[in-house]
Amino acid sequence: MTKATVLTGITTTGTPHLGNYVGAIRPAIAASKNDNVAPFYFLADYHALIKCQEPDRVRQSSREIAATWLALGLDTSNAVFYRQSDVPEILELTWILTCVTAKGLMNRAHAYKAAVAENEQGDEKDPDKGVTMGLFSYPILMAADILMFKADKVPVGRDQIQHIEMARDIAARFNHIYGEHFTLPEAVVEEHGATLLGLDGRKMSKSYNNTIPLFEPEKKLRKLINKIKTNSLEPGEPKDPDTCTLFSIYKAFATQAEVAEIRQRYADGIGWGEMKQVLFEYINEHIAPARERYEALMQAPDHIEQQLQEGARKARAISVPFLKDLREAVGISRIAV
Template identity: 75%
Template sequence: MDKTRVLTGITTTGTPHLGNYVGAIKPAIAASQDPNVQSYYFLADLHALIKCQDPKRVQESRLEIAATWLALGLDTDNAIFYRQSDIPEIPELTWMLSCVCAKGLMNRAHAYKAAVADNEAAGQQDLDKGVTMGLFSYPVLMAADILMFNANKVPVGRDQIQHIEMARDMAGRFNHLFKGQYFTLPEAVVDEKVEVLGGLDGRKMSKSYNNTIPLFVSEKKLLKLVRKIKTNSLEPGEPKDPDTCTLFQIYSAFATAEETEAMRQRYRDGIGWGDAKNELFDYLNAHLREPRERYQALMEDPGYIEDVLRKGAERARAEAAPFMDTLRHAVGLGRFI
């Protein structure tokens, strides 16, 4: 029986934080260890150029994210782990898909519509001000990422479902025009159980809000950040609602069911906020200590990370290169002999 193909991209524009780990990294690493699944995990560094024109930041983020996934146990013997920019067939496929993709489809993309709405709200006469072709057409690049490896399932948040539908549209159009079943139509997988962690200010943990707790900061910095998490003014001894508390939410995302229930009882008993923050710090620090040490060792050995990604790219290209030859013939760009 053929393995189910699951593909996930990680945009390389920031430092991984606790929210990334709970919402995406932890379940993806678990899937990487499933022998019935062929997982593709890639550093979406071409996508990063859309949002970030700081070469140093993109380079640092690529290294940090690769080190993070490896430190946390990504199984690179089973999963294929690679840099998007190491697979030249992906931008080539992007162009082929661009040539069958209707501009009207891209006009409806959420990111583009949001940029136009922002310009309209600001009174700009040019509603496309600041919109690059990268921003406008990045759903085509995302479709190429997915279709290059004929992924069956693509885990995404609700805001990304539209892009999977667009990929399906492009795949179907290509198959129809060139009279063949070249592409599998991918399915979006939205896990309603995935935890969305609150940040330091109580809003969703996001680098956009500058309210994150990076995964592998030092113990001293971790303690400082945990102590900054917003709480209410209830005094020690007063019962507290764990279900509206960011401290409890983060704790329960890492703790066992038994540990979570024990902490829930302590909230009912009126745990003080200082004690709750210390408990959270101690638990996180113990949970992250060994991965942090592995991460630091990896960051000091970029050659090892480069070797892992090079091997991943070789495995990815072993599939992508012959498939691209098939696609070139399909569209009339094959060799003469």
Template identity: 70%
Template sequence: MTSKPRILTGITTTGTPHLGNYIGAIRPAIQAEGQAFYFLADLHALIKCQDASRIMQSRREIAATWLALGLDTDQAVFYRQSDIPEIPELTWMLTCVCAKGLMNRAHAYKAAVQENQQAQDPDKGVTMGLYSYPILMAADILLFKADQVPVGRDQIQHIEMARDIAGRFNHLYQGDYFVLPNAQVDAQVEILNGLDGRKMSKSYNNTIPLFASEKQLLKLIRKIKTNSLEPGEPKTTEDCTLFQLYSAFSTQAEIEAMATRYAEGIGWGEMKNVLFEQINRQLAPAREEYQRLLEAPDYIEQVLQKGAEKARFYAAPLMDEVRQAVGLGKFI
């Protein structure tokens, strides 16, 4: 009998959860079948953000988001990354076997160097956190022997790096200490567009907050860029942010019906109203629960502490094995 896969997903705690987070990571994770590990990637947050209040607020908001959307914490392991001391410990051990050349090829680092082309120092503004964070991500995954890691295409490289690092460690210390993870990409929802048609991202300031009020949600949807085609003129669904967003919240039958309305020339104003109703109807109940949870930080903390205990139940035995493998085990 085949055992269920072990799935791991994390969201960096540097901002308010948006529709892209929900469609690309949270919803498929909650719906996935298997042994699930979900975490707040607050150590990763320190790489890009030195605003302590922003990180603290984001941690609360993201935790409340997962709970409001129905995460079953009795079944899943739900925890803060920073509550698991084995993660930074394993990060260091993996750092000691990871080739520098592998980190030189990381997309984020290469992009930073590219931006510095005109500067005398190609590493200007590059911290060791930015440079080596794929190793921290590898530790997140390998510590819990995750089989599958749901990611967008822009994150596949990091899963491949985790596999490389795990294979290197297993080879050097002659054992099967780590499971080699696989990237799980859903081509239909991998990247959701934002207000300006680019990938929805806090970096582009083009996001739609997941639990925006009805008034704010409608206002933001009306800001989504469209072309100049008039009502009655046939419209294509390709590369249309409105249609992509609608599809993410609709059944196949609804998507096909909307494609017909596009061909018939639905007006952009009407389409934006339809999109608002579709999203708002689905998110309204969770929005109410989200607001309630934000006013109950003690409950959120209790859930996360319980989750940390469960996570360390899995992490501690593996770290004992790893310490022994590298020569850092106990004398007796």
């Protein structure tokens, strides 16, 4: 049976938080153990440069993200886990694809249109002010990430569907000109995926500065959970769990039986201080073993690097010969003697 190739990239601009874990990391780790899937997971460090011009942050984020995935049990014997910048064929493919991509297609990219709209609303004379070519054309780099490894499926949020559609358009255009070389990828959207709320009740996101880092030390974890916004209902008053940030986080980790028990305690009027203590103890117990492994990995950068280099070796065993074929297809080859 042919394995389906599934590919996921993680941009190296921040520290993994609880929302990343339940929404993306946990299901991806599980998929890495599926013998019927060929998973590719990569640190998208070139993508990070689009919005982040802080070298130390990109380096530290790469280290933290790699350590997080390894600490949580990523099966690197099955999954190909690599750093984007360690596979130079991806950037060469990006240029090849750029040469068959219509500018009009890039004009329709959501991120670019949003930047232009913001400038126009701010009465800027130049609608492209602050727009780099990285921001404008990064859907092509994303297409190269996907097409290089002939990904069949790409798990994404709804806001990323357009990029998969663009990758399909670019691949189809190349195939039309140079022959069938690329697989047309499909976006996989998890309709019922967990979305955690942050400290302020909005979606947990580094953009809102409301996250709870996944492997925060115990004391800091407790302080952050104690900061979670709640309403003014007193202990003893019934509370609605479905509108509560504390409950939404607890539910993402707990079993159905445990969730039912806590739901009853809300009906009985559990106090906010008590619920925060319950949540802290539960989350802390859940992540403690992986946190210990994470802290050990952060002190062993050579081991992390070894894992990434091994992943790059496996990735390049695919990318090098494939790019050779693509070069031949577009007419870039040695002159025969």
